[in-house]
Every structure is written in C-alpha cells, then in structure tokens.
Amino acid sequence: MNSSLFQITSKIAALARSGCFVQARKLFDGMSYRDTVAWNSMLAGYSQLGLHQEALSLFHQMRISNAKPDPFTFTAALSACADSGSLLNGTKVHALVIVSGYQSSLAVNNSLIDMYGKCLNAFSAGEVFQAMDDTNEVTWCSLLFAYANSGQFNAAREIFNLMPRKVDIAWNTMIAGLGRCGEIELCLDMFKKMLQSLCEPDQWTYSALISACTESSELLCGCVLHSVIIKSGWSSAVEAKNSILSLYAKLGSLSDAMKIFESTGILTQVSWNAIIDAHMKGGNLHEAFHMFQCLPEKNTVSWTSMISGYAKNGYGEEALSFFAGMVSSHLLPDDFTFGSVLHACSNLAILGYGRMIHGSAFRRGFSTYVYVGNGLVNMYAKCGDLDGSILAFSDIYEKDLVSFNAMLFAFGLHGKAKQALQVYEDMIASGTKPDKMTFIGLLMTCSHSGLIEDGHVFFESMRSAHGLSYEADHVACMVDMLGRGGYLTEARELANKYSKTGYIEANSCEALLGACSAHSEVETGTFLGEELKVLEPDKEMSYVLQSNLYCARGLWKEAAMVRKAMIDEGLKKMPGCSWIEVRDKVTSFVAGNHFHPHMEELCKIIYFLDFEMRNPCFL
C-alpha cells in the first residue's frame, strides 16, 4: 500500500517537473489517499511551471482537506505568491506559517524574505530576517534582493557590506539593482570592485551591466561592454545576447540589433520580442507584424508587444483583435497586457468593453497593479466616467508619477480644477516629483477654468522650484490661458518671449488665433493666420482657424474664401465627430449628416433638450 503511494507520488513529481501537469493532476486526482508529500509534489509542480493561481488554489484545497502543511508546502506556496507578485496572498501564507509553528524553519524564512522582496516589501523582509536565529547565503542574498528590488540602495549596500561571504550572486544583485535605478556610475563601480574581489563575473553580471546601459541610454558604454563580453567568452550566452540585442534595439540602431538577431544561434523568445518591439517603437507596424507572424512560439510578452504597439499608434481596434487572438490561444494576460488593452479602450472610448477588461483584471488579481490602475484611470476619464477614474485611482496599491498625472488629467478634462489641483498637492505630499506632463496637466486645467493667477504660479514654479525647462507645449498652454481670458497682448508677449526661433511657435500661434476668434480680433487674427500658414504649410489648421475667426464676426464671404483657398491647396479638414456606445455598438455623428436611421427621433429629442435648457423652469 505504502509503496504504491510512493510510486504514484514520484510519478507525479516527475511528470510535473517535465511540464506534463495535466497528466500529473490526473494521477493526483485519482489517488484515494494523499499524504503531505503527494500534495507537495503537485503543488511544487504548479509553482515551478509558473501556474501560480493553480498552485494557490491547490494550497487552499489542501488546507480544507485533512493534510498537514509542512516546510515543503510553505516554500512552494510562497514561491507562487512571490512570482505572481501577490503580497496579499503572501501575507496570508505567512500567517499560516506562524499558526503551523514553522517560523523557525530556515527554508520557510528564506522563502518569506524572497516573497516580501519580490512583492517590493523590503520592510517585512527585514522583519522576518531580524527574527531568524539561523541564516545562510540564501537568506542574505534574498534580503539583499529585497532592498535592491525596492530601490533602497543605502540599506542594500549596508546588507551587502554585512554579508559574511560575498557570493557572485550578491554582486549581480547589487549591479542589477543599481542599473534598474539608473545609477550607471555606481553600477560600473560595483563591477570594478567585483573584479578586484575573487568573484568571477558571469552571464548575469554582463546582462545586468548591459541592461544598466540601456536604462541610462548609454549606448557608447554599452558598446564598450559588448567588446568586453566578447573577450570574456560570455558573448554566446543567451542572457548576455538578449541584453545586447535589446541595447541596440532600444537605443536606436535597429540594424545592429538585427545583426545580433541574425547571428544568434539560439533564437529565444526574448530576442524576437525585442526586435518586434523595436519595430513598433519606430512606428513600423508592418515589419513588426511580419516578425510576429514568423515567431515560432508566441508568449504573453509577444502578444502584449503587438497590443501596445498598435494601441500607441492609434489602431485601437487592431489592438483589441490581438487581445482576442491572445485569449483564444489560451495565454493568460498579465498586468502589462491589461494596461495595453485599456490604452486601446481609451483611444476608442468604449466604456462597456473597458469595464469588462476591468472586471477581468480584477478577477485575475491585477486591478490594483500600478500599470493597470493607471490605464483604468485614463480609460474611465476618456470614456466620461470620472467616478470610475476616482475609484480606480484609490485602488492602486502603489501610485507612481503616471498615476498622479492620469488622475490630474482626468479631473482637468472634466473641468474639476479644484480636485485637479488637490491631486497635485497630494502628489507633492507623497514625495513624488512632478515632471513635464504634470505641468501640462496643471496649465491646461488652469486655462480651461480661467485660473490665470494659479497658472502663472505653476508656470513660474516649474522652472524655479522643480528645475524643469519650458517646452513649446507649456508656453502654448500659457498663451491659451491668457488668450481665453482676453489678455491677448500679454499672450502675444509671452509667446514671443519664449520662442526659440524668433517666430512664435506653431502651437502657440494656434492658441492665439483661437483666442482672436473668441474675442473678435479680426486684424490680429488675420495676421497670425498668414504667419501660421508659413509655419505649417501642410496643415489645414491655419485655414480652419482663420475661417472660424471670420464666421465669429459674421464675415461669411471672407470665411468662404479661406475655405476655398484651403481646398485649392489640396488640404482637407477631417470633420470632428461625436459618438456613443449603446449595447456594444458604437454610433458616430458628424455635422450635416442626415443619413442616420434614427435621425428624426434624435432631432426631436435634441429639440426638446434644447428647449428645456433655454427654459429651465419649464418642468
């Protein structure tokens, strides 16, 4: 009896190890009696294959059955939490470790430190470490990783210095961590010290160094290191090759990246994905799609590259069809995937679909992730659901700069200036440094809400207090703000003051022209319109704005002449349209279009609404 239990268990372990988890699970489910080792074997199988959800649900089943978890159980369960980045589940398992009395097991404690480190919770990792009376190399390395991974480099260095014996992996952890934070000089310094010590750099050392160069846009430094790698003999290692490839792909020389790609004996998924992504970044969708089709095996990253690339280039529908393709090939979306899909949803302004994605991300446990949360804030705002944005924002587990910017824009977009400025206050209070985007959001908000004084203060503090330089868009926002408020002279002066070419920049000129039509300044407007035609001869904007200017003053003949001149130049204005989503169908409306099937009913409703707005006491 016992021997058959042993036999089946070893079979399960072997099957799971080789990736045949379906067969392994069949055997496991057919067992009449399972002891702890049997549960552990199945659990470890899922955990190692990256099937974190399955692992955790098996762990749960084990708890409600009679089996008693042991240190093997906990290490497998914690590794599933660690690799899926689920701090919530990890903390629950930690509680069960204490309940089961295993808090002095070295392996379990090491797994706990690893889990907290991967979930970016160095503080808890440190607490576990403090309570340990027995430690080994793994303990120290995991603790070091915990601090380095969460960007706490002073603490990481302290731990590194305290380590009883510095193994290669500790050097690699420090180098990789410093590199990820953009500390390229400290990173190279570490590498020098490593060479001076008795530790030998390996493929991971070089991979981390090259990634550090990529992170800091140090192409030249990366090239030097590339030659060092060739001399060291590690250049054929997959890890090094992939990093080198992504260095060239990301820092612009796609042809160099292609050379590495074509010379690579082992074409790993990483190489393919890096090239696809480089094509996407360069806006070369056709080439990216071609490479994607040639990919022998597509993983989550490959599909996500396609989704995000098409979404970024404004092809929302195509992006969503890639998402559908991914789902039907049974790949599980992760936080990056959801973020990219939400990006597509905000471009298409399809609230219903966006909500569905939100639900899906929630069920998979990703809705509190920063990349997903930022996408949700943006999606809800663009789809007109400000409350949705607010809820999504408050759900984000660790808000970053993009989260604050997205929420600021959301309020700004909906004309809620007070709340937008509050977001900025909260952002500063949280220690997050504002960037150029933040100030675009602030200035736009001030402009749309007529907060001219606040606008001036932000514009000034942007340079003096935050050390940021003005870009054309910031100046244009200010010009727009002053122009809307009727301060046309000041607006023009400002535009002149900050122009780099001596001429008013095109986007400031557009803003000024807009202000001229709002305030009926025909002469100035005409002059600016001619200037804008010189600045952007291929754009229809100058003609449209000038024509609007004449229309506002009732100068219909002049307006018609401008429109005709535009057509003569071969320019066409894309008509603006509005659209709504009703029961999964999007209907769009263009001015002057009478062919909508329900046009008559719609006109009646609009007539009624118009009447009601003009006579608010009617009802």
Added chain:
DNA sequence: GTAGGGTTAG
C-alpha cells in the same frame, strides 16, 4: 517520493 536565491523581453 516533495523544497529555498539572481536572469533577459512587453
């Protein structure tokens, strides 16, 4: 018969 660390790509 089961277990614990770093690794590149979106």
